[in-house]
Amino acid sequence: MSSEPASAMRKMFFREAIARAVREEMRDNPAVLILGQDVGRFGGSYREFDGLFEEFGAERVRDMPVAEAAMIGMGVGAAAAGLRPLVSITYMDFMMLGFDPLINYGAKLRYKTGGQMTAPVVVKTTAGAKGQGVAHSQCIEAWLMSVPGLKVVAPATPADAYGLMKTALRSNGPVVYVDHKRLFPVAGEVPLDQVAIPFGSARICRPGTDLTITAHSFMVRIALEAASLLAKEGLSAEVINLRSLAPLDINTIASSVKRTGRLLTLEEGQITTGVGAEVITRVMEKLGPVDFTRVGPLPAPVSSNPILEAACLPDAERVAVAGRLLLNAKKLVGSH
Amino acid sequence: MLYKISVPQVADVEEIRILEWHRQVGEPVERGDLVVELETHKAIVEVRAGQKAYVRKILAEAGNWQGIGLPLAVLSDGENESLPEDAQALIDLPVDFEIT
Numbered sequence: 001m002s003s004e005p006a007s008a009m010r011k012m013f014f015r016e017a018i019a020r021a022v023r024e025e026m027r028d029n030p031a032v033l034i035l036g037q038d039v040g041r042f043g044g045s046y047r048e049f050d051g052l053f054e055e056f057g058a059e060r061v062r063d064m065p066v067a068e069a070a071m072i073g074m075g076v077g078a079a080a081a082g083l084r085p086l087v088s089i090t091y092m093d094f095m096m097l098g099f100d101p102l103i104n105y106g107a108k109l110r111y112k113t114g115g116q117m118t119a120p121v122v123v124k125t126t127a128g129a130k131g132q133g134v135a136h137s138q139c140i141e142a143w144l145m146s147v148p149g150l151k152v153v154a155p156a157t158p159a160d161a162y163g164l165m166k167t168a169l170r171s172n173g174p175v176v177y178v179d180h181k182r183l184f185p186v187a188g189e190v191p192l193d194q195v196a197i198p199f200g201s202a203r204i205c206r207p208g209t210d211l212t213i214t215a216h217s218f219m220v221r222i223a224l225e226a227a228s229l230l231a232k233e234g235l236s237a238e239v240i241n242l243r244s245l246a247p248l249d250i251n252t253i254a255s256s257v258k259r260t261g262r263l264l265t266l267e268e269g270q271i272t273t274g275v276g277a278e279v280i281t282r283v284m285e286k287l288g289p290v291d292f293t294r295v296g297p298l299p300a301p302v303s304s305n306p307i308l309e310a311a312c313l314p315d316a317e318r319v320a321v322a323g324r325l326l327l328n329a330k331k332l333v334g335s336h
Numbered sequence: 337m338l339y340k341i342s343v344p345q346v347a348d349v350e351e352i353r354i355l356e357w358h359r360q361v362g363e364p365v366e367r368g369d370l371v372v373e374l375e376t377h378k379a380i381v382e383v384r385a386g387q388k389a390y391v392r393k394i395l396a397e398a399g400n401w402q403g404i405g406l407p408l409a410v411l412s413d414g415e416n417e418s419l420p421e422d423a424q425a426l427i428d429l430p431v432d433f434e435i436t
Contacts, residue, residue, distance in 0.1 A: 013353075015378045047378055185377045187401065195352055278371045 007191035016244035017190050018124075021037050021165035022049065024087065024194060026056055029084060032169055033060040035071055036088025036124075041049035045090045046126065046184045072098025072123060076106040076174070079121035084169060092127040092178060093138045106174040107149035110327040121175075122168045127154075128180035128268055130315055133304030139217070140267035141178050145246045145278060149283055151199055152246040154178040156220035160186040160243055163197030170196065180218040180268075200247035204256065208238035211262035211323055214253055214279050216242040226266075227315035230323050237264075238292050238324060245275055253279060254286040261280050263292040266319055293327060295322045338417060339389060339429035340407040341371060348433060349376045351403045359391045368432070373424070374406060379435045383408075386430030390415050394424060 012020070026032045033056075034049060040063040043050040048252035053061040064071045068089055075087035089095050095102075105120040112293040144152050151173060155161040161179065168175040205220065206227050215223040220241045238256050242248065257263045263283055265276025276294035284290060298312045343352055355373040359365050365385040373415075374381040389411035396402045407423040421427065 011353075015377060182348075185350065187351055187353070187377075 005241045007193040007195060009189035010192055011187055011189050012158055014158045014161055014179070014186050014188070015044070015046050017162040017181070017188075018048040018165055019050050019052065020190070021162045022169070023052060023055065025166060025169040026052065026060065029169075031082065031084045032086065033078075033083060034058070034086045034088060035062050035064050036065060036086075037064055037074055038091045039063060039088050039091055044088065049088070052260075053162070060274065066298075068094045068097040072106075072121075073101035076101045076109075076119050079106065079119040079174070080109055084120045084122075086122045086169065089123060089125040091136050092140060093124040093135050095123065095125055095140070095176075098123070102176075102276055103147050103150070107147050109149075110173060111149060118172045119174050120149075120172050122165075122177055123174070124165075124168075124173070124177040124179070126181055128182055129302045129309050130181040131304060131306060131309065133279055134301040137302035137309075139267065141176070141216075141245055142269050142274045142278070144176050145248075145275065149173055149243075150246060151175045152178065153199060153244045154180075154216040155243065156183070156215075156217055156241045158186065159190045160197065160203075160241070161316065162190045163195055164199075164243060165193065167199055168198035171199070178217060184220045186204070189274065197243065199244045200249050202243055202249035202252040204238060204252065205241045206237070206239040208236040208260065210236045210260055210327060211264055212238045212240060212256040213259045213264045213266060213319070213323070214240045214242055216245060216275065217267040217268070219268050219314065220317050222314060223266050223274060224320060226319035226323060229316055229320040232299075233324070235323065235327055237257050242275070242279075248278065248285065249284065250279075250282045255266070255281050257277065257283050257290055258287055261290065263290055264319070264323055264326055265294045266314060267294075267296050268313060269296065269300060272299070289324055293322050293326045294317050337413045338392075338416060338420060338426050339411045340426040341383060341409045341411065342407050343374065343402050343404050344371050344381065344383065344431065344433045345404055346376055346379075349404060351401050351421045352376050352381065353401050354396050354398050354408065355380065356398050357394060361391055361394055362415075364388065364390050371431075376435075382392060382434045382436065384432045384434070386432055389413060389429055391421070392417075392419055
């Protein structure tokens with residue numbers, strides 16, 4: 001569980017929290033630079049790099065052509081050579097083009113060189129469905145959790161976005177930083193102090209006693225909505241914002257499940273070999289069998305048709321139904 | 337007659353930040369005048385008066401945040417009409433807004 005020190009807060013947009021973290025780290029460390037499409041004068045696809053080109057110039061804020069493999073490859077190479085690049089990949093779907101340099105080279109560099117070299121590169125990317133169809137909607141962070149040497153984090157709030165970006169830019173191995181299209185309109189309180197959020201620290205964002213819901217990124221908001229629906233029926237759900245997928249803060253999750261006795265995992269990516277599958281397994285390794293259910297999208301591509309998109313994605317009502325079933329199953333078993 | 341100006345409905349947006357007031361308390365606005373600029377996560381929203389009125393009270397200063405549909409200012413037809421306790425109950429002044 002997190003225990004960030006109390007600090008004065010300021011409300012800001014999600015994108016402003018990212019920009020602030022990157023700006024501070026660029027000021028502190030001249031090795032930090034940005035590579036990506038539209039990151040320069042345009043300020044980033046979501047304006048999350050606003051003002052950085054003006055402050056740091058074209059040498060450290062570099063616009064790139066539409067060539068994800070080259071961008072990530074250059075990022076990994078520059079990191080191996082001593083820089084700390086942040087590579088911005090606008091749609092997570094297109095990270096696939098850069099898996100070879102990221103996974104075969106970046107994630108393995110420290111191992112291959114016996115610790116003599118590291119690749120401190122951050123690949124920042126935006127996942128999630130928002131009306132853009134099959135190849136611009138995917139959440140494939142679970143694919144990356146299994147790569148030794150790779151760290152994967154996913155902020156759900158502006159405060160997470162700020163604190164996780166600080167840690168990412170100071171980290172010595174490749175980091176994949178996954179945000180979400182639907183988080184950019186969100187505003188939230190961010191500490192004024194420069195407080196980094198360590199990787200591997202989940203946050204209980206709503207305490208509860210009857211079941212534990214884990215989620216990351218935009219789905220934390222859906223989990224909180226579902227918890228409110230369940231509360232109207234007298235059911236108390238604890239919601240855990242994972243924040244970091246690799247490493248995973250299994251202690252916070254397991255100690256919650258130990259108290260509540262039930263675990264519901266929620267994710268926007270596919271549940272087959274998904275984040276939830278890993279969370280459930282790791283919890284059971286610690287606690288033995290627990291009642292669980294996992295909630296995710298339909299096993300289908302995400303359409304750009306808004307009706308089909310909504311049909312595919314988990315929403316608060318669907319999560320609440322799964323939570324109710326999980327609780328009733330327990331009651332039925334208990335009554336026999 | 338008293339009115340309010342509220343944060344207009346902008347797609348996807350839950351709340352906005354007030355960027356700049358272009359009319360101050362006591363000043364008249366004519367139809368088409370820029371009253372206030374609001375900031376969303378990616379755009380500026382210009383709110384223009386849809387009819388003549390006087391700005392009587394500003395409820396959210398520049399730099400503050402307000403949710404969609406919530407009041408930003410109280411206006412009136414006359415310069416000295418007495419102000420209500422609760423701005424939310426007032427009818428909305430017609431406005432034009434442009435997102436840039």
